[in-house]
Amino acid sequence: MRRYLEIKEELIKIVAEMEPGKPLPSRPHLCDKLETTRTTLDRAIQELEKEGVVYSKAGSGTYAIGILQGKVDTVENWGVIVPSISEEIYSLLTRGIENIACRRGANIILCNSDNDPEKQKYYIKRLLLAGVSGFIIVPIISYNVEVSNILYGTLLKSNIPFVLCNRSVEGIHAPTVRSNDFYGGYIATKHLISKGYCSIAYIAQTIYSVSIERCQGYISALMENGYEIDRSMIIIPYEERKNGVYENMKQLLSQEKKPDAVFCFNDKVAVNVCRAVQDMGRKVSEEVGIIGYDNNIYASVNHPPITTISFKSMEIGEKAAEILVKLIRGEKLNSNFNEYLYQPSIVERESCLGKGKK
Template sequence: MAQKTKYNMVKEQITEWITTGQVKPGEKIHSENELVKMFGVSRHTIRQAIGDLVHEGWLYREQGAGTFCSDRKTETGLGSAGQAGKRTKNIGVITTYISDYIFPSIIKGIESYLSTKGYSLTFACTDNDIDKEKQCLQTMLASNIDGLIVEPTKSSNFNPNINYYLELEQNKIPYLMINQFYSQLAPPYIMVNDEKGGYIATEHLIKLGHKRIIGLFKTDDLQGVNRMKGFIQAYKDHAVPFFQDMIINFTTEDQDKSLEALQEILQKEDRPTAIVCYNDQLAIKAISILRTMGLSIPNDISILGFDDSFLTEASEVKLTSITHPKMKMGEEAAKWIVAAVEKKSKPAPSIVYEPQIVVRESTASVAVTKQ
């Protein structure tokens, strides 16, 4: 990763002072001389950073008095009709990824509702990286958003960016979390019952006669942790014996290692007869490994994914998967945030969707010879 420039370090630090409340609206910031000594940089670097922050609306200058912190809540612009003093309401959306997976459908659902209400949308993506999430939150606060829909980053861990969410609360800017949530904040959220999803996925395979089922679960996201819980509970409820290699855990950074571990396990004589994958993307990668090993799906091994994405139909063998509401989730999230912003009606409480299994060609009964 490229090293931060001195200019960016100065700009980010001043922004953090503002977003954390160390410098409040209307308060004067340090003088150029003080900032030069504080950061150990040139006067030109300080002026460049201050100039950008003024342009972006974080700061404002008063001739002969100095530079002050802006009150972003009182800023106005031109409304959709071009009338002075009216500003189009703006909703921020932060997701972990933006790709051809389920996220475009979620965003489409959000956009489809917000556009009917005359709202604009500011979008950002974290790539499931904590530092990028911090930058996204700073950008949202600088954009004078009226509400925020956010998919948390690495939600099973403590999040060091909690202070930005607390600032949203202090400024009475409503926010809603989707797919997962930060337990430290106990925020409103819309998500799938992932634990139940893990349970019904594993139970489906158990009822097909599988006794050696392996699970691949991402553990730095709450979704993966909950899906793993359901996986384990199904083993318990159906009295299926546990075995040493039944779970492969991985994080955002080491997914490829999990696939290497899967390949090693599949080379063993007592290899599993079925696989539950964290999501459809991972399942497709696992299918590729099975094919290179000469294993037939589902005759030699059954495999199951999550999210019921377009990928379930993209493979030669159609993938059994657990449903995810996608566009409906986006629409519900947009309705919730608009209700919270306009305060015309009390937003609905948190929503949890009950998942279902969509059975396709990738799962089948254990062959008699394998029992």
């Protein structure tokens, strides 16, 4: 037998004892252990790469994909469906998923639903036909519970494991990893109260589970501190309109009782609220404090930079992927609950330093 083939067989034995995604020992170490030259070792590794037993990353090393009963495992493919990868929270979430997939030796097939129920349905069906090992899905914002239940019910019946991120689906009991939106709304409002603001509004672009939970946190913080709940200060439209947030904020600033601070559903909303405040001749922070949510680029580059709530998107993606790996392996989850919550935190900037403060 040619020497590189002997080395190849020895490497297969090593990989067979390794978990997928784990790095092989360094090549100098392998040369010493197997008593071979670097050229012979490299040729054996190249053969194993072609066969899908290992893969190499430039500057990082060579990693195991997996061996089962003397044969190469089929490489796992995960279906990942998000509303839009162009949104920073979803690009970070996907990066977290990718971190775990890489260690596992799995591929991810990324799809954008654009919050369109038909696109989400199409991608789920296509990925099922493609034979993916599992799904990680950020559900669309949907008001039709029956349609959602039929879609995810089909997924449950397929016996393909899946994990939901960022929001749950009513009536579907599946592992869900998300931010604690109630707590996020609570700490955002508490922060504004601590800075001396006393007439605090809440604005979202549309009504759905997450915007309601953040609003509930906002209400809880107000009540805890003895503030009356003024429904004229809560803006959650049933349908999202172009420039709706901007116009709603201008209307709030034109009414008799004006807000001196605003908790915004997300940073995009906060940027539009900030623009409305400035266009109405008011000073952000000094006259109207603003706090956003998600900690994305919109908040950090705004003038002034907007205080926000960190969503922990990458951590959520990593946790969802770790759960999916366990489900694919047929392992039981440690928790008695299907929901895994991450506690958000405040990122302080310059948009709500306190009334009268620059």
